[in-house]
Amino acid sequence: METPKTPEPQAQEFPSNESESRPTYDVDSPPFESPAEEPAASAVETEGTPESAQDTPPPEVEEPPGRPCPECGDLIPTDDAFCSGCGYTINTQQENDKETLRIKRELASITMESKKSSRFILILAVLFAMFGTVLGFMNKNEADKAYKAMSRLSESYSLPVNGKRYTVKELRKKIKQEMILIFATNYFLSLVMFGLYFWSRKNLFPAIVAAFAIYLAVQAVNGFIEPKTIYQGLIFKIIFIALFITGVKNALKVRELTASLAKRS
Secondary structure, eight states: OOOOOOOOOOOOOOOSOHHHHSOOOOSSSOOOOOGGGHHHHHHHHHHTSOHHHHOOOOOOOOOOOEEEOTTTOOEEETTOSBOTTTOOBOOOHHHHHHHHHHHHHHHHHHHHHHHHHHHHHHHHHHHHHHHHHHHHHHHHHHHHHHHHHHTTSOTTOEEEETTEEEEHHHHHHHHHHHHHHHHHHHHHHHHHHHHHHHHHTTOHHHHHHHHHHHHHHHHHHHHHHOGGGGSTTHHHHHHHHHHHHHHHHHHHHHHHHHHHHHHHO
């Protein structure tokens, strides 16, 4: 019995022409586009778009807000540290707070000193009252002695006084007027000083200036009437004038600091 023969595998034949092994493309079909080529194509399309579609106007930039300069009134931008008009320095909020606190402390200190000047006006009011009382009673004692000396003389009798002649009647009238004038003048000045003292507690500057002017006027009148009174109590007069000058300076400083503090509030 014969065994069946296994068929031998036949070799597969491939086309010998190389052109037939290459794939063919349809001329009318578009070439294959890789993903890497897409951005280039879009860029070309963008370049071909009209310029009006690309050029959009930029957003308007608002000018920074500012505040008016306290010196010249020009507008100062918020970011600027100086005024371009006058060169005024703009401080930061922290610096402003420190400066405000410093002004308040200085104002409190000067106010305490100013109260001393106010009390000095009160002291002058008391001194005028005391001086008027003492001087008035001293003048009254002298007047009583003159009345007693003239009691034996007739009213028509004339007497020489300071190079002038007066009758007894005229002398009695003149002595009485001088006695009343001393009391009235000093008491009036005392009342004025009391009024200036109460005024100085609300508004020191005009009150102390008025008190200083009145004091100088009184000294000038006394020196004109009796020149020798200029040198009487000269040390006390110098002290009083120095206290008045200090009080005026303190009052001016209080006004300056108060105005500066009002601008910052």
